[in-house]
Amino acid sequence: MPDSCAPTTRTRVVREPDRAVYDREAVYKILDEGFICHVGFNVDGQPFVIPTSYGRAGENLYIHGSAASRMLRNLDSGIPVCVTVTLLDGLVLARSIFNHSMNYRSVVILGTATAVQDPAEKLEALRSLSEHILPGRWAESRHPNERELKATTALRLPITEFSAKVRQGPPIDDEEDYAFRTWAGVIPLETVARAPVADARCPPEISAPGHVGAYSRKR
């Protein structure tokens, strides 16, 4: 796969093209930091957008088929999807309403999602979903059995046609507006993990393992 993705007419960023990023590593970094994606697909011409978790293994993105049961009805030969991951970093307060904005990093991937048939790849897809959310968790959980694997659909979306859009930094006002007397700046936003809450049926002698207790990835 190339290190970057020449934008197609479909992925070229139309608005604010200076915010566009087509670099594969930069896109992976955004993907790896997100918790959920929003999957878009059509049913009878009506768009649907469903939030779901995802994983990445190399140049493939995996999502749970169950998240989009409507989509799966028509999935035999693959279905056009758009997967979008957005990280919100701050509120950008300008002098003028018009120049208010947000700091964010987002990735849009277009392509055809197909059901993973090979059992080994399906297990690997589920592992990537689990490790994406919480590295180390897979090793400490009861792995899927045959019945569960059968009941689960994993979808593969090759990360081939993609673009990212990034806005960071202070507000940019029209020059004449800098004289307008109001506070301007950024309110940074961050997703933080709070102290883990043990399930009531979790024996008290089992304390939260390192991968849970040390969970402090900034989001």
Place this chain on the structure above:
Amino acid sequence: MPDSCAPTTRTRVVREPDRAVYDREAVYKILDEGFICHVGFNVDGQPFVIPTSYGRAGENLYIHGSAASRMLRNLDSGIPVCVTVTLLDGLVLARSIFNHSMNYRSVVILGTATAVQDPAEKLEALRSLSEHILPGRWAESRHPNERELKATTALRLPITEFSAKVRQGPPIDDEEDYAFRTWAGVIPLETVARAPVADARCPPEISAPGHVGAYSRKR
């Protein structure tokens, strides 16, 4: 408008129907807490999903047209969209991989988005977008002038066909898995606002006003 929305075949929650919410006030509460939505629409049969800010005024949702410039090419008579707002509340760690989940609240609105033509409604739409993100900000900013209003498209989506899905609480494992020796519980997630960062060109004597400094809405 009715207080709840009888699910249509399109909005009826198919997976985990016990998580479904069709109550209008509950849906408004989720909408009012979110910062961004993901808008889904089609261009030549390809789904697109774009993150953007939004506002709500009564029974209408407003979004910036600029966020979806691709969509706007075909907007004359309205275009089918799906607007989804997702709040992520926690990671749910079960004993089995299969029963891992997330705590979340999400809303899906289906409908036809149309461009707001009436100048008064357009201004009101922009005000709702601004006040949604940061209540009090509209009054302290330089309001849109005629040129800016002309350059802005606001889209109206009536909140008519909608559903919400909510998952909260501890993991639910298969009964036989409770004997599996691993920690289980929830890692709560929260979006927090950090201390505001003043723009370098903001005069030091202008301190952050109440609506910025006291910004502590939990997200």
